[in-house]
Amino acid sequence: MSFKKNLDYVHLSKYFYTTSIVLTIAGIICLSLFGLNYSVDFKAGSNVDISLSKPLTADQVKPILKQIGAEDGVISAGKDRMTIRFPATLSEDNDKKLKDEVLKLDDKASFEVNTVDPEMAKELARNAMWSVLFASIGIIIYVSIRFEWRFAIAAIVALLHDAFLVISVFSLLRLEVDLTFITAVLTIIGYSINDTIVIFDRIRENLRFGKQKTRQDLINLVNQSIAQTIMRSIYTALTVFVAAFFLFLLGGESIRMFSLAMVIGLLFGAYSSIFIASPLWFALKSRQKNKTAKAA
Template sequence: MKIIERTKLWFGLSLAIMAIGLVIILTTGLNFGIDFTGGTLMEINLHKTVSTQEIRNITNEYDKDMTINFVGAEKETIQIKTKKDFDSDKRQEVFNKFKEKYNLKEEQPEKAEQFGATVGKEIRNNAIISTLIAAVGMLIYVSFRFEFSYGIASIIALVHDVIILICAYAIFRVPVNSPFVAAVLTVVGYSINDTIVVFDRIRENMKHAKRNDYVNVANQSISSTISRSINTSVTTLVAITSLYVIGVDAIKDFTLPLIVGMAAGTYSSIFIASPTWVLIKQKTKF
């Protein structure tokens, strides 16, 4: 299997996706959710289970992009979020619509509040710090277990995965909320696992290879591990896709980036990390 010989093709595909995402980010920006922009949150107990579409028939009058979640095991309490700042009168107006439709006895929603973007800044900063700490820790671990060239290649693959994930948020207009942090760290952890499997086989094959025969070693190692990588990824993606299909909006906002991120992680461990390792070994003495 000639993977390394087509390095320009693999890098070109990734760069094309990144370019599309970058254009969208520069023109329309990321779809920052309420956690980052601030807005209004309300929780209303309807005392019955209703469909999301039925709720949207009311909320669309105020904000067609309003996020709707169900709270509690019985899913009788709805949580609605909007980036718009609703004052107390506006929040009461929204509640009265539900009160009238569902004959509620309450005079006010269970929870209603406005909040600014301060929390969003903290989440953003924590996301950056967490990702950097994870990247540095993985670089140290991979460099210690293998050698520095493997560590550099794995970090480049991780950066690739994070950028692809951000591009997915931009292309599919997924709201960038607090689950973004979990999605990034999950993808990073999943990707490094696949990459280490390939690198472990490369290290074993290097013991019996000719000096500087990096291309053949990488191709042989990828060929012997690609079935394992693809089977593991497909199994995981089937489970996550099921959650996306049957899940509520909040689950979909988390699982869609995971689907894209894990697919990117599998791709990078085969077509980005290994070719990058070959380039590093050919150009340096690491």
Template sequence: MRLRLVPKNTKWDFFDWSGVTLGASVLAVIASVVLAVLVGLNFGIDFRGGTMIRTESAQPIDIGDYRDAIAPLDLGDVTITEVFDPNFDADQNVALIRIQAQEGGESVSAELTEAVEAGLKTVAPDIRFVGVESVSPKVSGELIMTAVYAVLMAIAAVLVYIWLRFEWQFAVGAVAALVHDVVITIGVFSILQIRFDLAIIAALLTIVGYSLNDTVVVFDRVRENLRKYKKMDLKEVLNLSINETLSRTVMTSVTTLLALGSLYVLGGDVIRGFVFAMIMGVVIGTYSSVFVASVILLRLGVKRDWSKTDGGAGTQFANIDA
């Protein structure tokens, strides 16, 4: 007996509530931008500058005691969090200590790191530093701009690719879906105040690729059906195309989420933020391929006479393989 996540030969209408779904997406994007501006992101050491120390000891962690032990060093903004992981042993207690960049634009020096370790040994004699990462404020500022450019260049490249492969209406829908996915993912990070570092930027770029792949599969079938059913209404063509590719879309998303779910639970705290961003991206990207990209394509319309060449339509490269 074969497992089917989607019934065979579905004929669902994905555009009955297109106004509601598109409106909800627009509101979600606006809310995400407002949250990112007003609440802000919980930037990691990569973007804020400073030092992150990962400690480990057999003694249970008391964050208050840790904070009191290093308070005399007057290090400014210090954040201490206990790390929980199902893979840790019973006597493996891990904490992350984030210390802001010090005056003069420098991260915490080796001498101060030793002083922090000495102070913590007064409350946990067996404590040891298993990882120390430092980034200067100047470098962190450059990293922020580089990350922004990377995401914008990826989206711009997608715009050109889809325009050459299909038509400009397809390109607008695809890019709108990508912006939708990236902005809402950032908004969720702002709400939950999950640490935002370079690993999350890598996740955002991966989301762009994943969402694009899903959208191109749908658009390829749309283009094929537009040529096959020349007199069929565009809405019917889109519904037919989405239904025909729905099984592939759901299967791909579910198998990807199964792998990501395992990584989130068992992968440890080091990659948990990256995996969370990927999970958000897969869910939102699957949604946007149908309810954002396709809806925008329906609103913009598309050239139906595929037998004639239109040099301005951007279809002269439509047969380029993906």
């Protein structure tokens, strides 16, 4: 397609760098102001999910919380589902009283109670951070061995960019962050590195069959490599995006945040692979060319 051949991706990247920097700064401000809306997976306390056969309002349930001495419980009511989050662990007696009273309002209601103590919450949060760190280190090592260190730096910057923007969106929208969200972030990293490696592999292949004497030669090589792989990257991301989008619309409540994180992350991943990772490699590689030219 002609538009791909004529498009100067390296030149356009400066606009996308600016966009990404603005989004990153906005994300940092958002996280500083609001933080993350952690689920019970990462906070001590109890989380009660109630599946309802008829709609119930928060006002109908608040008196029950007063009866059991848990007025600090936060109620989120939906059409056929209600979630009550307690900052403290719910005792067995209070758990039973809550269920009995709710069943008086809806005798077909079903309950799912998740309880996390403070030490477990800290351990889960710590393990989540380690998992992302180890995944990043593994990618750096693999790409450095398979390609070169410049590819590794470009890839990891793009991956951290994707993960951070997804986290920022969840912070801004006050969406719940749980263990499935961490799984989604790691999955996004996997898909993003796949797209990036496809383009990097084509760049490496084109490097073998051409001589890049000037900076413009290098620009042409990057633009050509992206043009040759862009439709594959778009089709791959679009296929997974459609699946994740319909999982978000039609899937159960337990995987909704996972699906939403995937939808957002896939968009950022496709964007960063094309407009961030490859041009960043070019920036690093062109410095090497400039140093070599000066030395000569």
